[in-house]
Amino acid sequence: MNMPMYVSPEQVMKDRADYARKGITRGRAAIVSVFSDGVLLCAENPSNTLRKIGEIYDRIGFIGVGKYNEFDQLRVAGVRHADLKGYSFSREDVDARWLANQYAQTLGQYFTHEMKPLEVEIAIAEIGEEPGSDQIFHLLYDGTVMDTETFVVIGGETETVKTRLEESWKSNQPLTVVLNQAVNALAGPDRTLKADDLEVAVLGRGNGRRAFHRIENETLDEHLSEN
Protein backbone atom coordinates (compact mmCIF):
# COMPACT_ATOMS: atom_id res chain seq x y z
CA MET A 1 0.00 0.00 0.00
CA ASN A 2 1.25 3.46 -0.89
CA MET A 3 1.47 5.79 2.09
CA PRO A 4 1.05 9.52 1.27
CA MET A 5 4.22 11.39 2.03
CA TYR A 6 4.08 13.29 5.35
CA VAL A 7 4.25 17.07 5.05
CA SER A 8 3.96 19.15 8.21
CA PRO A 9 0.97 21.53 8.36
CA GLU A 10 3.37 24.46 8.84
CA GLN A 11 5.02 23.60 5.56
CA VAL A 12 1.68 23.26 3.75
CA MET A 13 0.52 26.67 4.98
CA LYS A 14 3.83 28.28 4.16
CA ASP A 15 3.82 26.86 0.64
CA ARG A 16 0.28 28.03 0.07
CA ALA A 17 1.04 31.51 1.42
CA ASP A 18 4.17 31.78 -0.74
CA TYR A 19 2.20 30.69 -3.77
CA ALA A 20 -0.54 33.29 -3.18
CA ARG A 21 1.89 36.08 -2.34
CA LYS A 22 3.93 35.44 -5.49
CA GLY A 23 0.82 35.85 -7.63
CA ILE A 24 -0.24 39.04 -5.85
CA THR A 25 3.10 40.88 -5.91
CA ARG A 26 3.42 40.33 -9.65
CA GLY A 27 0.66 42.91 -10.30
CA ARG A 28 0.49 46.65 -9.71
CA ALA A 29 -0.35 48.23 -6.37
CA ALA A 30 -3.58 50.00 -5.47
CA ILE A 31 -4.48 52.50 -2.77
CA VAL A 32 -7.60 53.21 -0.73
CA SER A 33 -7.45 56.43 1.25
CA VAL A 34 -9.78 58.61 3.26
CA PHE A 35 -10.07 62.27 2.24
CA SER A 36 -12.02 65.17 3.72
CA ASP A 37 -15.29 64.30 2.03
CA GLY A 38 -15.18 60.57 1.41
CA VAL A 39 -12.95 57.70 0.39
CA LEU A 40 -10.67 57.53 -2.65
CA LEU A 41 -10.04 54.26 -4.49
CA CYS A 42 -7.09 54.44 -6.85
CA ALA A 43 -5.37 51.69 -8.82
CA GLU A 44 -2.71 51.56 -11.46
CA ASN A 45 -4.61 49.87 -14.28
CA PRO A 46 -3.78 50.37 -17.95
CA SER A 47 -6.93 48.49 -18.99
CA ASN A 48 -10.07 50.46 -19.63
CA THR A 49 -12.40 47.49 -19.45
CA LEU A 50 -11.02 45.02 -16.92
CA ARG A 51 -11.79 46.89 -13.72
CA LYS A 52 -10.16 46.54 -10.35
CA ILE A 53 -12.54 48.93 -8.62
CA GLY A 54 -16.28 48.39 -8.27
CA GLU A 55 -19.43 49.55 -6.56
CA ILE A 56 -20.83 47.10 -4.02
CA TYR A 57 -23.66 49.02 -2.41
CA ASP A 58 -24.88 52.53 -1.62
CA ARG A 59 -21.92 53.46 0.59
CA ILE A 60 -19.54 50.57 -0.06
CA GLY A 61 -16.79 50.29 -2.65
CA PHE A 62 -14.45 47.44 -3.62
CA ILE A 63 -10.89 47.25 -4.90
CA GLY A 64 -8.92 44.12 -5.71
CA VAL A 65 -5.47 43.18 -6.95
CA GLY A 66 -3.97 39.87 -8.03
CA LYS A 67 -5.65 37.42 -10.36
CA TYR A 68 -8.44 39.24 -12.23
CA ASN A 69 -10.99 36.43 -12.49
CA GLU A 70 -10.61 35.62 -8.80
CA PHE A 71 -11.07 39.10 -7.35
CA ASP A 72 -13.82 39.86 -9.86
CA GLN A 73 -15.65 36.76 -8.68
CA LEU A 74 -15.37 38.08 -5.12
CA ARG A 75 -16.63 41.51 -6.22
CA VAL A 76 -19.70 40.00 -7.88
CA ALA A 77 -20.35 37.75 -4.86
CA GLY A 78 -20.20 40.89 -2.69
CA VAL A 79 -22.71 42.73 -4.89
CA ARG A 80 -25.04 39.73 -4.79
CA HIS A 81 -24.74 39.33 -1.07
CA ALA A 82 -25.28 43.04 -0.38
CA ASP A 83 -28.28 43.28 -2.73
CA LEU A 84 -29.82 40.17 -1.16
CA LYS A 85 -29.36 41.52 2.34
CA GLY A 86 -30.79 44.90 1.36
CA TYR A 87 -33.76 43.17 -0.29
CA SER A 88 -34.46 40.93 2.72
CA PHE A 89 -34.00 43.62 5.36
CA SER A 90 -33.37 47.27 4.61
CA ARG A 91 -30.78 49.25 2.69
CA GLU A 92 -29.34 50.72 5.88
CA ASP A 93 -28.68 47.24 7.29
CA VAL A 94 -25.97 46.56 4.71
CA ASP A 95 -22.55 47.48 6.10
CA ALA A 96 -18.90 46.89 5.24
CA ARG A 97 -17.91 45.23 8.52
CA TRP A 98 -20.35 42.42 7.92
CA LEU A 99 -19.30 42.10 4.28
CA ALA A 100 -15.62 42.01 5.31
CA ASN A 101 -16.39 39.10 7.62
CA GLN A 102 -18.07 37.23 4.78
CA TYR A 103 -15.09 37.83 2.51
CA ALA A 104 -12.73 36.70 5.27
CA GLN A 105 -14.63 33.44 5.66
CA THR A 106 -14.61 32.75 1.95
CA LEU A 107 -10.90 33.59 1.58
CA GLY A 108 -10.06 31.48 4.63
CA GLN A 109 -12.09 28.60 3.27
CA TYR A 110 -10.23 28.71 -0.04
CA PHE A 111 -6.87 29.01 1.72
CA THR A 112 -7.27 25.93 3.89
CA HIS A 113 -9.66 23.66 1.99
CA GLU A 114 -9.37 24.22 -1.75
CA MET A 115 -6.76 23.02 -4.20
CA LYS A 116 -5.11 26.40 -4.28
CA PRO A 117 -5.61 29.68 -2.36
CA LEU A 118 -7.07 32.71 -4.12
CA GLU A 119 -4.25 34.88 -5.42
CA VAL A 120 -5.92 38.12 -4.42
CA GLU A 121 -5.73 40.94 -1.95
CA ILE A 122 -8.82 43.11 -1.60
CA ALA A 123 -10.02 46.13 0.31
CA ILE A 124 -13.54 47.37 0.88
CA ALA A 125 -14.39 50.85 2.03
CA GLU A 126 -17.51 52.35 3.52
CA ILE A 127 -18.19 56.03 4.00
CA GLY A 128 -19.95 57.19 7.13
CA GLU A 129 -22.41 60.03 7.62
CA GLU A 130 -19.73 62.34 9.04
CA PRO A 131 -16.03 62.85 8.23
CA GLY A 132 -13.98 60.63 10.52
CA SER A 133 -16.51 57.80 10.46
CA ASP A 134 -15.24 56.19 7.25
CA GLN A 135 -13.96 52.63 7.41
CA ILE A 136 -11.54 50.64 5.30
CA PHE A 137 -11.13 46.87 5.58
CA HIS A 138 -8.09 45.17 4.14
CA LEU A 139 -8.29 41.43 3.42
CA LEU A 140 -5.42 39.09 2.63
CA TYR A 141 -5.41 35.88 0.59
CA ASP A 142 -5.72 33.75 3.76
CA GLY A 143 -8.72 35.57 5.19
CA THR A 144 -6.83 37.90 7.53
CA VAL A 145 -8.84 41.10 8.08
CA MET A 146 -7.38 44.43 9.14
CA ASP A 147 -9.28 47.66 9.53
CA THR A 148 -8.06 51.21 9.27
CA GLU A 149 -9.51 54.72 9.19
CA THR A 150 -6.65 56.28 7.21
CA PHE A 151 -5.29 54.53 4.12
CA VAL A 152 -4.21 51.13 2.89
CA VAL A 153 -1.93 49.93 0.09
CA ILE A 154 -2.59 46.54 -1.48
CA GLY A 155 -0.67 44.41 -3.96
CA GLY A 156 2.50 45.12 -5.95
CA GLU A 157 5.42 46.50 -3.96
CA THR A 158 3.17 47.24 -1.00
CA GLU A 159 5.82 48.31 1.50
CA THR A 160 7.65 50.68 -0.84
CA VAL A 161 4.44 52.39 -1.95
CA LYS A 162 3.25 52.56 1.65
CA THR A 163 6.45 54.26 2.81
CA ARG A 164 6.18 56.81 -0.02
CA LEU A 165 2.57 57.62 0.81
CA GLU A 166 3.23 57.86 4.55
CA GLU A 167 5.69 60.70 3.91
CA SER A 168 3.04 63.06 2.55
CA TRP A 169 -0.30 61.70 3.82
CA LYS A 170 -2.31 63.74 6.34
CA SER A 171 -5.87 63.37 7.52
CA ASN A 172 -8.68 65.62 6.30
CA GLN A 173 -7.13 66.70 3.00
CA PRO A 174 -9.17 67.58 -0.09
CA LEU A 175 -9.61 65.00 -2.88
CA THR A 176 -7.16 66.51 -5.39
CA VAL A 177 -4.34 66.53 -2.82
CA VAL A 178 -4.91 62.94 -1.70
CA LEU A 179 -5.32 61.76 -5.29
CA ASN A 180 -2.01 63.29 -6.34
CA GLN A 181 -0.25 61.87 -3.28
CA ALA A 182 -1.63 58.43 -4.09
CA VAL A 183 -0.67 58.63 -7.77
CA ASN A 184 2.85 59.81 -6.89
CA ALA A 185 3.23 57.01 -4.37
CA LEU A 186 2.11 54.45 -6.96
CA ALA A 187 4.44 55.90 -9.61
CA GLY A 188 7.57 56.29 -7.50
CA PRO A 189 10.37 58.78 -8.23
CA ASP A 190 11.23 57.47 -11.70
CA ARG A 191 7.83 57.29 -13.38
CA THR A 192 4.86 59.54 -14.06
CA LEU A 193 1.41 58.01 -14.29
CA LYS A 194 -1.09 59.55 -16.71
CA ALA A 195 -4.87 59.36 -16.58
CA ASP A 196 -4.77 56.43 -19.03
CA ASP A 197 -2.70 54.36 -16.62
CA LEU A 198 -5.10 54.84 -13.74
CA GLU A 199 -8.47 53.70 -12.53
CA VAL A 200 -9.95 56.10 -9.98
CA ALA A 201 -13.25 56.21 -8.09
CA VAL A 202 -14.56 57.91 -4.98
CA LEU A 203 -17.21 57.23 -2.41
CA GLY A 204 -18.38 60.81 -1.91
CA ARG A 205 -20.54 62.07 0.91
CA GLY A 206 -22.23 64.55 -1.45
CA ASN A 207 -23.16 61.99 -4.11
CA GLY A 208 -26.62 61.07 -2.80
CA ARG A 209 -27.78 57.51 -2.07
CA ARG A 210 -25.26 55.84 -4.36
CA ALA A 211 -22.00 57.35 -3.17
CA PHE A 212 -19.80 55.50 -5.67
CA HIS A 213 -18.60 57.61 -8.55
CA ARG A 214 -15.85 57.06 -11.11
CA ILE A 215 -13.40 59.84 -11.93
CA GLU A 216 -12.40 59.46 -15.55
CA ASN A 217 -11.01 61.22 -18.62
CA GLU A 218 -11.04 65.03 -18.45
CA THR A 219 -12.07 65.19 -14.79
CA LEU A 220 -9.15 62.96 -13.85
CA ASP A 221 -6.79 65.02 -16.03
CA GLU A 222 -7.94 68.16 -14.23
CA HIS A 223 -7.21 66.66 -10.82
CA LEU A 224 -3.79 65.41 -11.94
CA SER A 225 -2.80 68.71 -13.58
CA GLU A 226 -3.09 70.45 -10.23
CA ASN A 227 -0.13 68.45 -9.00
Place this chain on the structure above:
Amino acid sequence: MTLPRFSPDSDPGPDFLGLLQRLDRSPSWDGVPVDANQITHGTTVVAIQTLDGVVMSGDRRATSGHLISHRTIEKVFPADQHSGVAIAGAAGPAMEMVRLFQLQIEHYEKVEGRPLSLDGKANQLSQMLRSNLPAALQGLGVVPIFAGFDEKLQKGRLFEFDITGGRYEEKDFAASGSGSLHASTVLKLRHNGKLSTDEAIDLSIEALFHAADEDSATGGPDPIRGIYPVVAVINSSGFTRIEDSELATRTNTLVEKVTGERS
Protein backbone atom coordinates in the same frame (compact mmCIF):
# COMPACT_ATOMS: atom_id res chain seq x y z
CA MET B 1 -26.15 33.88 4.96
CA THR B 2 -22.72 33.36 3.47
CA LEU B 3 -21.34 34.67 0.20
CA PRO B 4 -23.30 33.01 -2.62
CA ARG B 5 -21.06 30.83 -4.79
CA PHE B 6 -22.15 29.24 -8.06
CA SER B 7 -20.54 26.88 -10.51
CA PRO B 8 -20.06 28.47 -13.95
CA ASP B 9 -23.03 26.61 -15.46
CA SER B 10 -25.48 27.74 -12.78
CA ASP B 11 -24.20 31.29 -12.36
CA PRO B 12 -27.07 33.80 -12.63
CA GLY B 13 -24.81 36.51 -14.10
CA PRO B 14 -26.16 40.03 -13.69
CA ASP B 15 -29.74 38.79 -13.17
CA PHE B 16 -30.99 39.49 -9.64
CA LEU B 17 -34.29 37.66 -10.23
CA GLY B 18 -32.31 34.65 -11.42
CA LEU B 19 -30.25 34.87 -8.24
CA LEU B 20 -33.42 34.87 -6.10
CA GLN B 21 -34.71 31.86 -8.03
CA ARG B 22 -31.54 29.88 -7.52
CA LEU B 23 -31.66 30.61 -3.81
CA ASP B 24 -35.37 29.74 -3.70
CA ARG B 25 -36.30 33.22 -2.60
CA SER B 26 -38.56 34.40 -5.45
CA PRO B 27 -41.73 36.08 -4.23
CA SER B 28 -44.73 33.93 -5.00
CA TRP B 29 -48.45 34.70 -4.93
CA ASP B 30 -49.56 31.15 -5.68
CA GLY B 31 -52.86 30.15 -4.16
CA VAL B 32 -56.58 30.62 -4.38
CA PRO B 33 -58.24 33.52 -6.20
CA VAL B 34 -58.47 36.63 -4.04
CA ASP B 35 -61.54 38.76 -3.49
CA ALA B 36 -60.93 42.10 -5.18
CA ASN B 37 -62.78 43.87 -2.36
CA GLN B 38 -60.31 42.56 0.20
CA ILE B 39 -57.08 43.84 -1.28
CA THR B 40 -55.70 47.29 -1.85
CA HIS B 41 -55.73 48.72 -5.37
CA GLY B 42 -53.79 51.63 -6.75
CA THR B 43 -55.61 53.60 -9.38
CA THR B 44 -54.71 56.24 -11.96
CA VAL B 45 -51.26 57.05 -13.36
CA VAL B 46 -50.22 58.93 -16.50
CA ALA B 47 -47.04 59.71 -18.41
CA ILE B 48 -46.61 62.48 -20.97
CA GLN B 49 -43.98 62.93 -23.64
CA THR B 50 -42.40 66.41 -23.66
CA LEU B 51 -39.88 68.12 -25.92
CA ASP B 52 -36.96 67.18 -23.67
CA GLY B 53 -38.15 64.08 -21.82
CA VAL B 54 -41.22 62.81 -19.98
CA VAL B 55 -43.48 63.79 -17.09
CA MET B 56 -45.05 61.06 -14.94
CA SER B 57 -47.83 61.50 -12.40
CA GLY B 58 -50.12 59.47 -10.24
CA ASP B 59 -52.99 60.24 -7.88
CA ARG B 60 -52.62 59.35 -4.20
CA ARG B 61 -55.64 57.14 -3.51
CA ALA B 62 -55.73 53.41 -2.82
CA THR B 63 -59.01 51.57 -2.54
CA SER B 64 -60.25 48.24 -1.19
CA GLY B 65 -63.55 47.62 -2.92
CA HIS B 66 -65.63 50.73 -2.28
CA LEU B 67 -63.53 51.92 0.65
CA ILE B 68 -60.65 54.35 0.50
CA SER B 69 -57.83 52.44 2.18
CA HIS B 70 -55.00 54.98 1.84
CA ARG B 71 -54.97 58.67 1.01
CA THR B 72 -51.27 59.22 0.50
CA ILE B 73 -50.03 56.14 -1.33
CA GLU B 74 -47.32 56.77 -3.93
CA LYS B 75 -47.48 55.18 -7.35
CA VAL B 76 -44.68 56.91 -9.25
CA PHE B 77 -41.15 55.73 -8.49
CA PRO B 78 -37.70 56.28 -9.93
CA ALA B 79 -36.55 53.06 -11.63
CA ASP B 80 -33.04 54.43 -11.86
CA GLN B 81 -31.46 57.81 -12.54
CA HIS B 82 -33.03 58.27 -15.99
CA SER B 83 -36.27 56.34 -15.85
CA GLY B 84 -39.39 55.93 -13.77
CA VAL B 85 -42.15 53.42 -13.24
CA ALA B 86 -45.76 54.15 -12.33
CA ILE B 87 -48.10 51.45 -11.10
CA ALA B 88 -51.81 50.63 -11.11
CA GLY B 89 -53.48 47.46 -9.91
CA ALA B 90 -53.07 45.31 -6.78
CA ALA B 91 -50.88 47.50 -4.59
CA GLY B 92 -48.97 44.79 -2.70
CA PRO B 93 -47.66 42.86 -5.72
CA ALA B 94 -47.17 46.16 -7.59
CA MET B 95 -44.93 47.64 -4.87
CA GLU B 96 -42.96 44.40 -4.69
CA MET B 97 -42.58 44.43 -8.47
CA VAL B 98 -41.26 47.99 -8.41
CA ARG B 99 -38.77 47.14 -5.66
CA LEU B 100 -37.51 44.13 -7.59
CA PHE B 101 -37.41 46.10 -10.83
CA GLN B 102 -35.31 48.85 -9.23
CA LEU B 103 -32.99 46.23 -7.74
CA GLN B 104 -32.74 44.32 -10.99
CA ILE B 105 -31.62 47.41 -12.91
CA GLU B 106 -29.13 48.50 -10.26
CA HIS B 107 -27.81 44.96 -9.78
CA TYR B 108 -27.19 44.62 -13.51
CA GLU B 109 -25.38 47.95 -13.57
CA LYS B 110 -23.12 47.02 -10.65
CA VAL B 111 -22.27 43.51 -11.84
CA GLU B 112 -21.77 44.46 -15.49
CA GLY B 113 -20.19 47.86 -14.84
CA ARG B 114 -22.56 49.68 -17.19
CA PRO B 115 -26.30 50.44 -17.19
CA LEU B 116 -28.96 48.57 -19.16
CA SER B 117 -30.37 50.28 -22.24
CA LEU B 118 -33.86 51.79 -21.94
CA ASP B 119 -35.25 49.01 -24.15
CA GLY B 120 -33.49 46.48 -21.93
CA LYS B 121 -35.19 47.92 -18.85
CA ALA B 122 -38.62 47.91 -20.52
CA ASN B 123 -38.05 44.31 -21.56
CA GLN B 124 -37.14 43.33 -17.99
CA LEU B 125 -40.39 44.81 -16.69
CA SER B 126 -42.24 42.96 -19.44
CA GLN B 127 -40.74 39.65 -18.31
CA MET B 128 -41.61 40.35 -14.67
CA LEU B 129 -45.22 40.96 -15.69
CA ARG B 130 -45.31 37.78 -17.72
CA SER B 131 -44.14 35.74 -14.74
CA ASN B 132 -46.82 37.48 -12.65
CA LEU B 133 -49.57 36.28 -15.03
CA PRO B 134 -50.80 33.38 -12.82
CA ALA B 135 -51.15 35.83 -9.92
CA ALA B 136 -52.89 38.32 -12.22
CA LEU B 137 -55.46 35.66 -13.13
CA GLN B 138 -56.06 35.11 -9.41
CA GLY B 139 -56.97 38.78 -9.13
CA LEU B 140 -53.55 40.27 -8.35
CA GLY B 141 -52.98 42.05 -11.65
CA VAL B 142 -50.41 44.83 -12.00
CA VAL B 143 -50.42 47.22 -14.95
CA PRO B 144 -47.48 49.64 -14.88
CA ILE B 145 -46.23 52.41 -17.14
CA PHE B 146 -42.51 52.69 -17.78
CA ALA B 147 -41.01 55.94 -19.03
CA GLY B 148 -37.53 57.30 -19.29
CA PHE B 149 -34.99 59.44 -21.05
CA ASP B 150 -33.17 57.38 -23.68
CA GLU B 151 -29.59 58.61 -23.52
CA LYS B 152 -28.73 57.01 -26.84
CA LEU B 153 -31.62 58.60 -28.76
CA GLN B 154 -31.59 61.75 -26.56
CA LYS B 155 -35.35 61.79 -26.08
CA GLY B 156 -38.10 60.69 -23.73
CA ARG B 157 -39.89 57.37 -24.35
CA LEU B 158 -43.07 55.81 -22.92
CA PHE B 159 -44.15 52.20 -22.57
CA GLU B 160 -47.55 50.78 -21.65
CA PHE B 161 -47.98 47.15 -20.58
CA ASP B 162 -50.71 44.59 -20.02
CA ILE B 163 -50.93 41.74 -17.50
CA THR B 164 -49.46 39.22 -19.96
CA GLY B 165 -46.26 41.21 -20.27
CA GLY B 166 -47.23 42.79 -23.58
CA ARG B 167 -45.17 45.93 -24.13
CA TYR B 168 -46.47 48.81 -26.21
CA GLU B 169 -44.43 51.90 -26.88
CA GLU B 170 -46.57 55.05 -27.00
CA LYS B 171 -45.76 58.34 -28.64
CA ASP B 172 -47.50 61.22 -26.85
CA PHE B 173 -48.90 59.86 -23.61
CA ALA B 174 -49.68 56.73 -21.63
CA ALA B 175 -52.21 56.05 -18.88
CA SER B 176 -53.10 53.13 -16.65
CA GLY B 177 -55.57 52.31 -13.87
CA SER B 178 -59.27 52.71 -13.23
CA GLY B 179 -59.37 56.43 -14.11
CA SER B 180 -57.14 56.05 -17.16
CA LEU B 181 -60.02 56.32 -19.62
CA HIS B 182 -60.97 59.80 -18.40
CA ALA B 183 -57.38 60.91 -17.95
CA SER B 184 -56.56 59.73 -21.48
CA THR B 185 -59.38 61.81 -22.96
CA VAL B 186 -57.98 64.98 -21.40
CA LEU B 187 -54.47 64.09 -22.52
CA LYS B 188 -55.60 63.27 -26.05
CA LEU B 189 -57.49 66.55 -26.47
CA ARG B 190 -54.71 68.73 -25.05
CA HIS B 191 -51.53 67.04 -26.28
CA ASN B 192 -50.21 68.79 -29.39
CA GLY B 193 -47.02 66.77 -29.79
CA LYS B 194 -44.77 69.61 -28.66
CA LEU B 195 -45.39 70.21 -24.97
CA SER B 196 -42.79 71.82 -22.75
CA THR B 197 -42.10 70.24 -19.36
CA ASP B 198 -43.95 73.08 -17.68
CA GLU B 199 -47.06 72.57 -19.84
CA ALA B 200 -46.91 68.80 -19.35
CA ILE B 201 -46.86 69.14 -15.55
CA ASP B 202 -50.01 71.28 -15.68
CA LEU B 203 -51.62 68.90 -18.15
CA SER B 204 -50.93 65.86 -15.97
CA ILE B 205 -52.52 67.60 -12.98
CA GLU B 206 -55.53 68.48 -15.10
CA ALA B 207 -55.86 64.92 -16.43
CA LEU B 208 -55.81 63.46 -12.91
CA PHE B 209 -58.21 66.17 -11.72
CA HIS B 210 -60.78 65.15 -14.33
CA ALA B 211 -60.16 61.44 -13.74
CA ALA B 212 -60.88 61.98 -10.04
CA ASP B 213 -64.03 63.86 -11.00
CA GLU B 214 -65.40 60.84 -12.89
CA ASP B 215 -63.85 57.82 -11.19
CA SER B 216 -64.53 57.13 -7.51
CA ALA B 217 -61.27 55.19 -7.09
CA THR B 218 -59.09 58.12 -8.20
CA GLY B 219 -58.21 60.70 -5.57
CA GLY B 220 -58.39 64.40 -6.41
CA PRO B 221 -56.20 67.13 -4.92
CA ASP B 222 -56.87 67.53 -1.18
CA PRO B 223 -55.93 71.08 -0.05
CA ILE B 224 -57.30 70.44 3.46
CA ARG B 225 -54.68 67.80 4.19
CA GLY B 226 -52.14 69.13 1.68
CA ILE B 227 -52.26 66.01 -0.52
CA TYR B 228 -51.37 66.45 -4.19
CA PRO B 229 -50.51 63.98 -6.97
CA VAL B 230 -46.95 62.70 -7.24
CA VAL B 231 -45.41 64.38 -10.29
CA ALA B 232 -41.92 63.58 -11.58
CA VAL B 233 -39.93 65.04 -14.44
CA ILE B 234 -37.40 62.85 -16.27
CA ASN B 235 -34.93 64.42 -18.69
CA SER B 236 -31.22 64.41 -19.49
CA SER B 237 -30.40 65.57 -15.96
CA GLY B 238 -32.32 62.70 -14.37
CA PHE B 239 -35.43 61.94 -12.35
CA THR B 240 -36.75 64.90 -10.33
CA ARG B 241 -39.84 64.89 -8.17
CA ILE B 242 -41.83 68.13 -8.09
CA GLU B 243 -42.31 69.66 -4.62
CA ASP B 244 -45.77 69.65 -3.03
CA SER B 245 -45.68 73.45 -2.61
CA GLU B 246 -45.29 73.90 -6.36
CA LEU B 247 -48.06 71.36 -7.03
CA ALA B 248 -50.35 73.29 -4.63
CA THR B 249 -49.80 76.49 -6.61
CA ARG B 250 -50.38 74.76 -9.94
CA THR B 251 -53.53 73.04 -8.63
CA ASN B 252 -54.88 76.41 -7.41
CA THR B 253 -54.28 77.94 -10.83
CA LEU B 254 -56.19 75.05 -12.43
CA VAL B 255 -59.11 75.39 -9.99
CA GLU B 256 -59.26 79.15 -10.61
CA LYS B 257 -59.24 78.56 -14.35
CA VAL B 258 -62.09 76.03 -14.16
CA THR B 259 -64.04 78.29 -11.79
CA GLY B 260 -63.41 81.30 -14.05
CA GLU B 261 -64.71 79.45 -17.10
CA ARG B 262 -67.98 78.73 -15.32
CA SER B 263 -68.65 82.21 -13.94
